[in-house]
Amino acid sequence: MTRRRTIADIPTPALLVDVPAMERNIRRMAEFFAEGPCRLRPHFKAHKTPEIARRQLAAGSCSGLxxxxxxxxxxxxxxxxxxxxxxxVLGPGKAARVAALAGRTDIMVAVDSPAALQDIAAAAAQDRVEVGVLVDVNVGLPRCGVAPGEEALALARNVADTPGVRLRGVMGYEGHVVAIEERPRREASAREAMDRLLSTVRVVRDAGLPCDIVSAGGTGTYDITGRIDGVTEIQAGSYVLMDTAYARLDIPFEQAISLLGTVLSRPSPTVCVADCGHKSCTFDHGVPSVRDIVGAFVLHLSDEHALIAIPASADIAPGDRIQLWPSHIDPTINLHDVLYAVEAETVVDVWPVSARGYPETRRELR
Incomplete structure (x- = not known):
């Protein structure tokens, strides 16, 4: 009989997915949206892994990805x-790829400028397909998005008058709000952001234009924005695996992904060094946390090393395994080719992170 692989057999550094915990997260989110009318549109960028996305869709309550x-x-x-x-999505090359997708699936893009609209419309018209468009509204996050109200309406009119595209609605991501730890302040800020989005919805509809989809939200606001009348779908992603940034919030999801490393050295009684540096784990949201060693914490990440403070009494030596909780799963997963699906200490599957990086550039090597 072939021995089943265990965590001890995995080459490090590597990402482990606690499958039972992940499944509980998927089920909790699906149950929250089961009664509607708002739906869930899970964000694929969180994990970029088809097997996880398939399970999210199979759980129900989803409008798509x-x-x-x-x-x-x-x-x-x-x-x-x-x-x-x-x-x-800008540039004729990417727009052509969107048009190609429209030939076999219901595809929508966010647009916040006439330039982006024209690229998509030209490609769609050439392929004789139709691409759905959501007007991207800036609701407070200083990133993309057109100003709420009249400026958004002008762009919506432009979309409605342009062949090759169809106005489906609006979107606005309150990303400046999702990580606020104090619940009352997070809720007030989310509602303020959605007031900007929904006021735009009213302006667009009053002008006689269609606005069926109102897309917003994230893991930190799913139960706030997802219960605001008029919002039709939530773009939450991190909930499925979680990270230390979201684990600080009052949301009912478990940390289901950890970074496995091997201890390389214990240069002093209160320090160990593991092989999981920032080439395997990002720290844009802070350094990762140490799992299962009370009082331990990451001091520093270099390319290939994690310098970890540990209690002098900790029973850990070179060759031992150590696990870290990532602080931000999206870019951390992007560093890995596969995720190891585990149940307790047993490896039950290996999942490719198929959408990591920029696959179109890898085609240059063929």
């Missing part, structure tokens, strides 16, 4: 027929 890039959408189109690219 959200993607951040054209290449993510191309990967997702193999198993999902309703995709929103919640990002601006």
């Amino acid at each position: 959200t993607c951040a890039t054209v290449s993510e959408a191309e990967t997702a189109a193999a198993f999902c027929d309703d995709i929103l690219i919640a990002n601006e």
